[in-house]
Amino acid sequence: MYVAVKGGERAIENAHRLLANARRGSHNVPEVTLDQISEQLGLAVDRVMSEGSLYDRELAALAIKQARGDLIEAIFLVRAFRATLPRFGASEPVETGAMRVQRRVSSTFKDIPGGQILGPTFDYTHRLLDPSLAEGFVPEAPATAEASSAPTPRVTDILGRDGLIESSPQAEKGASVGDLTREPLNFPADRDLRLQNLARGDEGFLLAMGYSTQRGYGRNHPFAGEIRFGEVEVEFFAEDAGFAVPLGSIELTECQMVNQFKGSATEAPCFTRGYGLAFGQSERKTMSMALVDRALRARELGEEAAAPAQDEEFVMSHSDNVQATGFVEHLKLPHYVDFQSELGLLRKLRQEFTDANAAESMKEAAE
Amino acid sequence: MNAPAYNFAYLDEQTKRMIRRAILKAIAIPGYQVPFASREMPMPYGWGTGGVQVTAAILGPKDVLKVIDQGSDDTTNAISIRKFFAKTAGVATTTATEDATVIQTRHRIPETALHENQVLVYQVPIPEPLRFLEPRETETRRMHALAEYGLMHVKLYEDIARFGHIATAYAYPVKVNARYVMDPSPTPKFDNPKMDNCPALQLFGAGREKRIYAIPPYTTVVSLDFEDHPFEPYRFNAPCALCGAENSYLDEIVTDDKGGRMFVCSDTDYCEGRQAAGHRGSLSAAPYKEKAHGGSNG
Amino acid sequence: MTTIAELPPGFVDKVLSAQSTFRSVMDAMARPGSVQRIVPMAGAPAMMMRGTAAIALTLFDHDTPIWLDARMTESSDVVKWLKFHTGAPVVQDCSIASFALISDGAALPALERFALGSNEYPDRSTTLIVQVDSLAAGRGFELRGPGIDSVATLQAAIRPADLFERLRVNEALFPRGIDVVLVADDAVVAIPRTTRVVNKES
Numbered sequence: 001m002y003v004a005v006k007g008g009e010r011a012i013e014n015a016h017r018l019l020a021n022a023r024r025g026s027h028n029v030p031e032v033t034l035d036q037i038s039e040q041l042g043l044a045v046d047r048v049m050s051e052g053s054l055y056d057r058e059l060a061a062l063a064i065k066q067a068r069g070d071l072i073e074a075i076f077l078v079r080a081f082r083a084t085l086p087r088f089g090a091s092e093p094v095e096t097g098a099m100r101v102q103r104r105v106s107s108t109f110k111d112i113p114g115g116q117i118l119g120p121t122f123d124y125t126h127r128l129l130d131p132s133l134a135e136g137f138v139p140e141a142p143a144t145a146e147a148s149s150a151p152t153p154r155v156t157d158i159l160g161r162d163g164l165i166e167s168s169p170q171a172e173k174g175a176s177v178g179d180l181t182r183e184p185l186n187f188p189a190d191r192d193l194r195l196q197n198l199a200r201g202d203e204g205f206l207l208a209m210g211y212s213t214q215r216g217y218g219r220n221h222p223f224a225g226e227i228r229f230g231e232v233e234v235e236f237f238a239e240d241a242g243f244a245v246p247l248g249s250i251e252l253t254e255c256q257m258v259n260q261f262k263g264s265a266t267e268a269p270c271f272t273r274g275y276g277l278a279f280g281q282s283e284r285k286t287m288s289m290a291l292v293d294r295a296l297r298a299r300e301l302g303e304e305a306a307a308p309a310q311d312e313e314f315v316m317s318h319s320d321n322v323q324a325t326g327f328v329e330h331l332k333l334p335h336y337v338d339f340q341s342e343l344g345l346l347r348k349l350r351q352e353f354t355d356a357n358a359a360e361s362m363k364e365a366a367e
Numbered sequence: 368m369n370a371p372a373y374n375f376a377y378l379d380e381q382t383k384r385m386i387r388r389a390i391l392k393a394i395a396i397p398g399y400q401v402p403f404a405s406r407e408m409p410m411p412y413g414w415g416t417g418g419v420q421v422t423a424a425i426l427g428p429k430d431v432l433k434v435i436d437q438g439s440d441d442t443t444n445a446i447s448i449r450k451f452f453a454k455t456a457g458v459a460t461t462t463a464t465e466d467a468t469v470i471q472t473r474h475r476i477p478e479t480a481l482h483e484n485q486v487l488v489y490q491v492p493i494p495e496p497l498r499f500l501e502p503r504e505t506e507t508r509r510m511h512a513l514a515e516y517g518l519m520h521v522k523l524y525e526d527i528a529r530f531g532h533i534a535t536a537y538a539y540p541v542k543v544n545a546r547y548v549m550d551p552s553p554t555p556k557f558d559n560p561k562m563d564n565c566p567a568l569q570l571f572g573a574g575r576e577k578r579i580y581a582i583p584p585y586t587t588v589v590s591l592d593f594e595d596h597p598f599e600p601y602r603f604n605a606p607c608a609l610c611g612a613e614n615s616y617l618d619e620i621v622t623d624d625k626g627g628r629m630f631v632c633s634d635t636d637y638c639e640g641r642q643a644a645g646h647r648g649s650l651s652a653a654p655y656k657e658k659a660h661g662g663s664n665g
Numbered sequence: 666m667t668t669i670a671e672l673p674p675g676f677v678d679k680v681l682s683a684q685s686t687f688r689s690v691m692d693a694m695a696r697p698g699s700v701q702r703i704v705p706m707a708g709a710p711a712m713m714m715r716g717t718a719a720i721a722l723t724l725f726d727h728d729t730p731i732w733l734d735a736r737m738t739e740s741s742d743v744v745k746w747l748k749f750h751t752g753a754p755v756v757q758d759c760s761i762a763s764f765a766l767i768s769d770g771a772a773l774p775a776l777e778r779f780a781l782g783s784n785e786y787p788d789r790s791t792t793l794i795v796q797v798d799s800l801a802a803g804r805g806f807e808l809r810g811p812g813i814d815s816v817a818t819l820q821a822a823i824r825p826a827d828l829f830e831r832l833r834v835n836e837a838l839f840p841r842g843i844d845v846v847l848v849a850d851d852a853v854v855a856i857p858r859t860t861r862v863v864n865k866e867s
């Protein structure tokens with residue numbers, strides 16, 4: 001006698017209850033608060049906001065908590081929420097040249113107007129596990145000084161004044177901005193859509209792709225012209241009011257790579273650009289993004305495009321971790337029906353193979 | 368914190384309009400994959416987001432929804448999707464194929480013949496039938512534009528040369544209305560003949576790959592084959608152990624670790640309907656009925 | 666001049682009315698020649714039938730450029746109503762229109778002037794919404810093609826009288842082509858590009 005398996009609904013409910021308990025962990029340990037996540041795991045929050053395409057620290061912290069620290073799951077939660085929000089339009093371009101910088105480094109010039117500012121960075125920390133952080137650590141108050149009023153122009157603009165780097169393309173006033181979350185993507189894609197794809201793209205994927213260009217798979221001779229992190233104002237042009245309305249300020253990281261020069265009989269040689277921009281402090285992400293952005297410009301710059309990082313369709317189709325994780329993980333859904341069909345075919349082929357061999361050896365025996 | 372508020376059937380109206388326009392073009396060009404701006408859904412890509420978006424765009428309060436995965440209403444993903452719509456659209460749900468106006472499916476076409484007042488919505492993982500022969504979208508799009516399907520025939524013929532048969536058992540490519548080669552989603556090839564001249568409208572949604580396509584009712588759907596190697600639907604040669612059906616697609620159940628096997632209908636509604644009508648198989652038992660708990664749907 | 670407050674209203678229940686209207690249009694497109702009814706009612710500016718108004722409210726938005734024929738364009742109410750309720754841009758160039766609204770069939774431009782899509786993207790084509798006198802009485806037609814169980818019949822009084830002859834370009838153009846939705850008051854019939862129409866008698 002056979003009884004078909006049922007009760008899936010109850011199994012789901014029980015699994016979710018179990019998950020809620022696993023998420024909470026031991027009740028002897030205080031529950032983590034959103035403020036704690038936002039304040040003390042700030043870089044995780046930054047990543048979730050960037051790849052989740054939604055600037056909201058509180059929601060990102062909630063997503064991280066709900067996802068038990070699984071950042072791709074948290075990004076997914078934020079994206080699914082974002083998809084339900086009405087879209088009012090695109091902001092005015094942010095002026096990163098007017099950023100209130102907390103950190104700013106250039107590897108191309110020793111000194112730059114406004115100065116190099118090391119800021120809060122892991123760079124030059126010795127990666128030794130610090131037992132004093134384990135509990136009750138109170139850091140020394142940060143050193144302070146009078147805020148500098150010196151402007152901090154972008155290094156690429158300084159190069160640009162002498163024509164040493166290609167000019168940054170200027171959007172036409174009122175030109176529409178592509179949005180791959182609202183329109184289906186077609187190839188070849190324009191740079192606005194490519195950059196949007198990379199900004200939402202998985203940090204690990206972009207890191208590997210960017211790294212591969214450094215190792216020779218589409219080498220583009222990068223210099224970190226400038227990496228800056230700080231606060232910028234966001235403005236929205238309100239048609240009713242007829243002027244740009246300030247929406248508030250956000251933290252951004254911007255990376256401008258200065259790359260291999262181009263030139264031709266009609267055009268003086270100049271450096272080319274790769275660009276990266278992300279919410280919060282996301283240096284690894286923006287540097288990788290800038291490398292990949294430059295790699296994806298191969299065709300436009302008349303270079304041979306043979307390496308994976310230069311392959312627009314390959315990069316853009318596989319950069320999104322929410323898509324990737326969904327499809328990889330869908331393999332755990334039932335596939336009984338298609339597997340059964342495959343099994344039937346395989347059995348038939350094996351049977352025919354056995355029969356044919358048997359017939360062959362009979363024939364040999366008879367001869 | 369702003370508590371999220373969701374629209375009827377979850378999707379916002381602008382998204383529904385976009386999907387609805389894509390559905391109309393898909394119907395007008397049978398088998399052609401219409402690109403659409405697939406949204407991020409509250410379930411993972413690859414788990415039915417395309418089907419869910421199509422269903423959400425067509426579903427109304429008068430509809431009766433059935434959701435199956437592997438032919439069964441009781442697989443966890445089917446339950447999960449059915450609950451999603453019961454919650455966000457408040458629609459009536461059913462497991463009876465006959466009573467449903469919208470059926471969302473993954474990997475099967477119901478055994479009970481569909482009728483004119485039904486829409487069958489397929490969840491599609493990889494909508495492009497040529498994708499495994501040519502990974503580039505720019506190339507496959509050109510091949511469809513020119514109806515240049517030689518590569519597909521070469522692949523099928525290579526199978527014959529190597530194995531003596533076409534070695535595709537599921538997601539078996541079809542040609543729709545004598546023009547577009549189309550992926551039927553990973554249904555077993557057993558189901559392919561049901562797509563041909565079907566009275567119901569068939570809609571296909573691929574969320575991650577952002578494509579919608581359709582087969583209008585009463586449209587010719589032919590499984591690709593060769594004159595000397597005609598298409599053959601596969602079915603394990605046994606009656607269902609529960610209802611005795613001789614013409615339904617079967618799940619293989621492993622009953623022990625000594626080679627014990629039994630075969631039962633993959634379409635649970637069909638099997639239960641037959642048992643209710645008095646049909647019996649070799650291992651029949653009254654199927655266990657789940658008791659309602661915390662409200663019922665389905 | 667009509668002010669916004671005086672414009673005919675849209676749907677009372679936007680969500681469910683749009684769903685119901687869409688299902689009628691979807692069924693029409695899936696079953697060419699079948700007459701579907703549009704149930705939800707919205708106000709409609711003069712020149713626009715109520716079926717047309719419901720379809721506009723259901724399918725038009727910022728992303729769909731709309732082309733209006735001369736008679737529709739003359740009515741400033743139509744333009745204002747569309748802008749207010751749908752936000753759809755009204756364009757002069759019918760070759761970039763997602764939808765075209767035709768109230769005066771006699772002045773229908775050559776079909777080739779509308780967007781026909783490309784072989785790569787045949788979906789990027791104009792859907793014509795043509796207001797006609799009747800979808801219940803008039804000349805008899807026979808329709809064949811996908812969506813039709815062998816043959817469907819339609820009685821309709823339409824202008825231009827040779828619309829279906831002109832739509833035969835779809836045969837050679839396929840997969841490019843023009844899809845048509847005929848509207849008579851609250852009745853709709855769709856003729857997608859795959860449908861072949863012939864006069865019944867004669």
Ligand SMILES: [Zn+2]
Nearest residue numbers: 607610632638
């Ligand atoms: Zn059975």
